[in-house]
Amino acid sequence: MARSGLYKSEVKKARDALLGQGKHPSVDAVRIALGNTGSKTTIHKYLKELEEESGNADGRTVSISEALQDLVARLASQLQDEATRQIDAVRAQQLEQARQHAEETASLQKTIDTLQHQLQHWETALQEEQAAHGRTQESLQRETIARHTAEQQVAGLKERLAENEAHRQSLEEKHRHAREALEHYRSSVKEQRDQDQRRHEQQVQQLQAELRQAQQTIVVKQEDVTRLNQDGARLVSELSHLQKTLYDEQTTTRRLVQQLDALPAAQQRAAILEAQLADKEAQFNALKGQLAELLDEKKAHGEQLHALERALTASDAKLEAQQAILAQWRADLQSQASQPANGAT
16 A cells, blocks of 8 residues: 555556557556546556556567657656656745745744834833933932032031031030039028028027026016015005004004004015015016017017016006005005194194
8 A cells, every 4th residue: 555545456447447548558647547646656656567467468579669668658757756756845845945934934024023012112212211311311400409509508507507516515504504503502592591490490499498588587577476466465454454553543642652653664664665666667677678579579479478468467457556555555654644743733
């Protein structure tokens, strides 16, 4: 079986048909009879085999011209087959080359399209880059101007910063001096306040001591006043008794004389009482002066001093009452003293 799938029986049938028509069964004629199918080499091979079979079958001798004709035909058929094969190979090669060329052309065209697209892209990018470069140059110019302006501003700010730093250092120095002065003032004020407080405490202690002394003095004076009151009461009692005695002795001259004899002693005693009373008044006035000073210096102790003043006022009232009683007693003595003299005359 050949490559084209052509059978020997088919070639034989086509050959017999050509011989029956009176035609020479050449390779091309047989191939045309087969419908232009099959390889010419295969057809030539089958025709040769059929001729050998038919020659052996007939048993006749072929003439030289027929043999030459047949040989020429075979050579021509072989040449034609070789030429056909070569042409087919050349055609296949050309087709393959054409296909490869087409593929290469398509690939090149595709590459060209890609390159053109890339070229357009790069041209667009170049234009954009040129535009961006122009904008960048403008921005660079603006930035250069801005940087120059900023440098000038920075220089101005540095100068202001230096001035502010100098001013700040000056303020810090002033603040330090002020703080030192304030600390010194605080220390001096604290020391002065401590001294004032100590002096005030000393004055308070002194005033308290003076107040205690004044209270003691007042107590003593009150005791003296009490004694004076007792003495006054006793004197009043004695005066009452003396009046009774004087009244009793008026009936008789002897008793009057005795009373007159006793009168100098009574007057001397009255003078002593008057001197004691004057001394008490002086002491009382001194105590009132001390009390007034204490009232001026210590108003905070007003209630106690008011109580002392009331006590002194009461004592003063008692003393005035005693003075009134003593004056009355003195007047009575003078009256009694003048009555015997009148009686004697």
